[in-house]
Amino acid sequence: MAMLEIEELNVNYGMIRAIRGISFHVEKGEVVALIGANGAGKTTTLHTITGLIPAAGGRILFEGSDITKTPAHRIVSMGMAHVPEGRRVFANLTVLQNLKMGAFTRKDKAEIAGNLEMVFSRFPRLKERQNQLSGTLSGGEQQMLAMGRALMSSPRILLMDEPSMGLSPIFVNEIFDIIAKVKADGTTVLLVEQNAKKALSISDRAYVLETGMIALEGRSSELLENDRIRKAYLGE
Amino acid sequence: MLNFLTYLINGLSLGSIYAIIALGYTMVYGIAKMLNFAHGDVIMIGSYLIYTGMITWGMHPVPAILLAVVGCTILGITTEKIAYKPLRGAGSSLAVLITAIGVSYFLQNLSLLIFTANPKSFTSVVGWEGVSLFGGELKIQGVTIVTIIVSLLVLAVLQFFINRTKQGQAMIAVSEDKGAASLMGINVNRTISLTFAIGSGLAAIAGALLCSAYPNLTPYTGAMPGIKAFVAAVLGGIGSIPGAMIGGLLLGVIESLSKRYISTQLSDAIVFSILIIVLLIRPTGLLGKKIQEKV
Ligand SMILES: Nc1ncnc2c1ncn2[C@@H]1O[C@H](COP(=O)(O)OP(=O)(O)O)[C@@H](O)[C@H]1O
Ligand SMILES: [Mg+2]
Numbered sequence: 001m002a003m004l005e006i007e008e009l010n011v012n013y014g015m016i017r018a019i020r021g022i023s024f025h026v027e028k029g030e031v032v033a034l035i036g037a038n039g040a041g042k043t044t045t046l047h048t049i050t051g052l053i054p055a056a057g058g059r060i061l062f063e064g065s066d067i068t069k070t071p072a073h074r075i076v077s078m079g080m081a082h083v084p085e086g087r088r089v090f091a092n093l094t095v096l097q098n099l100k101m102g103a104f105t106r107k108d109k110a111e112i113a114g115n116l117e118m119v120f121s122r123f124p125r126l127k128e129r130q131n132q133l134s135g136t137l138s139g140g141e142q143q144m145l146a147m148g149r150a151l152m153s154s155p156r157i158l159l160m161d162e163p164s165m166g167l168s169p170i171f172v173n174e175i176f177d178i179i180a181k182v183k184a185d186g187t188t189v190l191l192v193e194q195n196a197k198k199a200l201s202i203s204d205r206a207y208v209l210e211t212g213m214i215a216l217e218g219r220s221s222e223l224l225e226n227d228r229i230r231k232a233y234l235g236e
Numbered sequence: 237m238l239n240f241l242t243y244l245i246n247g248l249s250l251g252s253i254y255a256i257i258a259l260g261y262t263m264v265y266g267i268a269k270m271l272n273f274a275h276g277d278v279i280m281i282g283s284y285l286i287y288t289g290m291i292t293w294g295m296h297p298v299p300a301i302l303l304a305v306v307g308c309t310i311l312g313i314t315t316e317k318i319a320y321k322p323l324r325g326a327g328s329s330l331a332v333l334i335t336a337i338g339v340s341y342f343l344q345n346l347s348l349l350i351f352t353a354n355p356k357s358f359t360s361v362v363g364w365e366g367v368s369l370f371g372g373e374l375k376i377q378g379v380t381i382v383t384i385i386v387s388l389l390v391l392a393v394l395q396f397f398i399n400r401t402k403q404g405q406a407m408i409a410v411s412e413d414k415g416a417a418s419l420m421g422i423n424v425n426r427t428i429s430l431t432f433a434i435g436s437g438l439a440a441i442a443g444a445l446l447c448s449a450y451p452n453l454t455p456y457t458g459a460m461p462g463i464k465a466f467v468a469a470v471l472g473g474i475g476s477i478p479g480a481m482i483g484g485l486l487l488g489v490i491e492s493l494s495k496r497y498i499s500t501q502l503s504d505a506i507v508f509s510i511l512i513i514v515l516l517i518r519p520t521g522l523l524g525k526k527i528q529e530k531v
Contacts, residue, residue: 050419051418052418052419073420073421074421075419075421076419084416084419088413088415090408090412092408093405093408101405101406101417101420101422104402104422
């Protein structure tokens with residue numbers, strides 16, 4: 001049984017169908033990349049999985065249970081966290097308050113404290129700035145906060161939407177290092193990226209999304225060698 | 237001088253009432269991004285509930301106020317569920333605004349039907365006479381003092397709730413980004429409901445204080461204070477809780493002093509002119525802020 005299984009998913013915006021019958025799966029312990037051009041439907045796919053927008057058809061199974069109609073606020077306590085596109089940290093809350101928001105559904109104070117330690121050791125910058133308002137952080141720091149906030153729920157699967165978007169190369173490398181560590185800790189990752197090269201080098205498998213359909217799929221190492229991918233997504 | 241002090245204190249007291257109403261306006265705006273123009277009428281309903289409790293049923297003021305708080309809380313949650321929630325996400329903030337005006341007229345007409353247009357003479361919920369200073373030169377009514385204390389208490393409790401409790405933090409999160417908030421596991425609909433509940437409960441308290449100071453209760457009693465409180469919320473920076481407090485106090489003082497020193501008839505015009513001037517200079521209001529998103 002796959003950890004996350006998407007079957008024949010359709011998603012509409014009004015009359016427009018943005019996702020057209022896609023199917024894919026993520027196995028436990030894998031990093032799976034979802035790549036594709038701007039507007040291909042990557043964000044829409046993630047939003048539908050976590051219930052932010054409704055599916056028009058198809059099924060979403062998480063660890064065997066059907067979550068197609070599960071409202072967004074029930075998802076995180078099931079073990080799935082979503083780092084949304086554009087980071088979306090709470091600007092009027094401090095770094096620490098944002099991180100605590102990530103553990104909103106958890107009750108065990110000791111576990112929350114343990115997670116906070118873990119996040120701070122992984123992102124020392126966040127520890128230094130814990131009492132600063134998040135709106136005053138730089139883009140890279142906000143991305144770290146968004147990731148740290150998601151990790152506060154101890155997810156079994158982490159969905160990340162373009163974590164490297166708009167960041168300087170140093171931050172991009174740092175973010176990908178963290179993703180590697182998250183995987184090493186045994187967390188499953190579904191990674192949406194515009195930076196196809198980076199995404200393919202860090203992931204085990206990948207799917208290529210084109211205008212709401214899966215155009216190509218396979219092992220990431222093989223996709224890196226694929227001519228079509230090299231031309232269209234790696235700029236070679 | 238003592239005359240000035242009297243008007244200043246009365247202004248602070250009136251402003252405290254505006255502030256409590258403005259808190260409801262600003263919290264609901266912050267979270268549901270809508271101007272609840274029926275908010276003033278919730279005050280009026282609360283006042284009628286207290287009146288009914290005290291006069292018709294002979295209740296002590298405290299349980300009568302509690303009854304009104306509970307009644308208004310239920311009213312707030314219900315109107316949100318029935319009238320506003322179905323329109324959320326419909327993409328038109330105008331539709332919600334017009335609905336709120338409709339709810340306002342509905343509540344006024346409902347009270348007309350039940351309580352008629354004849355003014356009811358409200359009995360003050362504050363039994364205390366007040367204090368007399370400077371050998372009787374400066375008299376401050378009990379209700380004036382109680383009003384100021386209650387509003388400070390309300391502000392303190394609210395600040396504690398918002399900054400120190402999980403539900404309060406959830407409110408800030410929802411007011412900033414509903415999608416991101418729900419990804420944290422926050423039930424957005426329940427949080428909005430809770431905000432309406434708190435705002436409406438505060439309206440009942442405001443009603444008790446307002447009608448104790450101005451004991452003439454009609455179905456239109458809530459309308460003008462509602463609009464003034466809206467002005468106060470905008471003046472302070474809509475969405476900001478300390479802003480609503482400062483805006484309310486400022487408005488009350490300006491109104492009271494301009495009645496004394498400029499003109500009774502013009503006091504409302506002065507209040508609204510000040511709003512316009514402040515908004516020209518600071519479009520976000522006194523404490524309203526816009527955090528720039530950094531990339
Ligand atoms: N809120 C929306 N309303 C209407 N159309 C949308 C909305 N969001 C996205 N779309 C459209 O859906 C398609 C997929 O968008 P998106 O999922 O954001 O793509 P990606 O994340 O791959 O860049 C695009 O054609 C986009 O214009
Ligand atoms: Mg996207």
